[in-house]
Amino acid sequence: MKPSSSPPIPLKLATSDATSDATSATKSATKSAGTTPPSAPSKRGGARPGAGRPAGQGRYGEATKPVRLPVSMIDEIMDYVATGGRQPLPLFSCAVAAGFPSPADDHLEGSLDLNDYLVKHPAATFFVRVSGDSMINAGIHEDDILVVDRSIEARHGKIIIAAVDGQLTVKRLHHKSGKTMLMPENDRYEPITISDEASMVIWGVVTNVIHSV
């Protein structure tokens, strides 16, 4: 699928090459000088400094440099470049503005890159799609996507992803007087007591919940 909805790069169509044969034109003019009166050659477009194509008129509005890239990634890279690279999108805030009516800038907090914001440890991060509503009071709903970081230590009170009896669950981890429990946040569910620590494998700590409205 090609989600390139916004083409910010103006692609210029290659026109045919009628205009660019300066050399041959000059040559023919020089050659024809013998047959044509010497005054014939047009004298338009005088020689002068400052003529020529201005810089920054290229596809990218700036200088370019050839770089070698693995062939398998070239398409993806071109896409990446065409969409302006990593796209930190603007971040606004609902905070009460100083005066009003308030221009957009009064609300502008800066810009935000989702990957930077949500994925602090790319090699240790994965996602989990939620099923069930056992953590509804923690704001975790069915079909939400959880951002999970394996590199964060699973401490008491953290919301974790754990495999219990081969079943993947999201619960809040409780360590209390030597006992380990997995606490749901929904009155209709009961806490799970972990009698044998070996029967539970903690996959990681939930850092964010992504909910679709």
Added chain:
Amino acid sequence: MKPSSSPPIPLKLATSDATSDATSATKSATKSAGTTPPSAPSKRGGARPGAGRPAGQGRYGEATKPVRLPVSMIDEIMDYVATGGRQPLPLFSCAVAAGFPSPADDHLEGSLDLNDYLVKHPAATFFVRVSGDSMINAGIHEDDILVVDRSIEARHGKIIIAAVDGQLTVKRLHHKSGKTMLMPENDRYEPITISDEASMVIWGVVTNVIHSV
């Protein structure tokens, strides 16, 4: 693979300049073979097909091609390439596995790229940081980040970002019998009736809520 099976004639042009002194000296020494016996040159490393550096031994393990890139993005691109390009992280699911104990693969749903998932229209998307708890029952908490898409039509029932009297708010949009209202989802707040449509500017429709646990 390589359409040109015929080996091109390897012509080496002596273009080096810095070494020209030494080279020419050596050359002349070598060339003036009168001094050196013709049998002298070592015969090791015999000529044979199949010798040479194997393909795929380069930095990327595959063929490369020079591509022109805007200079301002080269560093970023090299980073992008070095990290393996866009990194769709694994997505798991809590769904009940067929058997157990269940290996991780039983839960693997695929992979997910956050930007693809959350930002459908990059040019029309921005983020809003939430303040206040007027939408708490919609699962929107203080300091959550909202993903907002300007290109989605603000219909009745959608959660929207609107500027009312210069104040940015998130509410559910109600159109009812010709009246427009902004509905909070928290009993402690009152609906806002929009008497003058001109006093409200709808910025966009909320598509996702990102919550930090």
Added chain:
DNA sequence: ACTTTTGAATAAAGTACAGTATTCTAATAT
């Protein structure tokens, strides 16, 4: 027989170059 040395073969990498595209102005035409 085994190890070490050596140069050819070949791929990788970077860059220079030739060809192309574009703009500006003087010369010409209206």
Added chain:
DNA sequence: ATATTAGAATACTGTACTTTATTCAAAAGT
């Protein structure tokens, strides 16, 4: 005076070419 045109200047672009790096096996050494 105004509009049009042609040509020079110069930036953009892709790729061919040079240079560098690496591997392999034959030859030489032990």
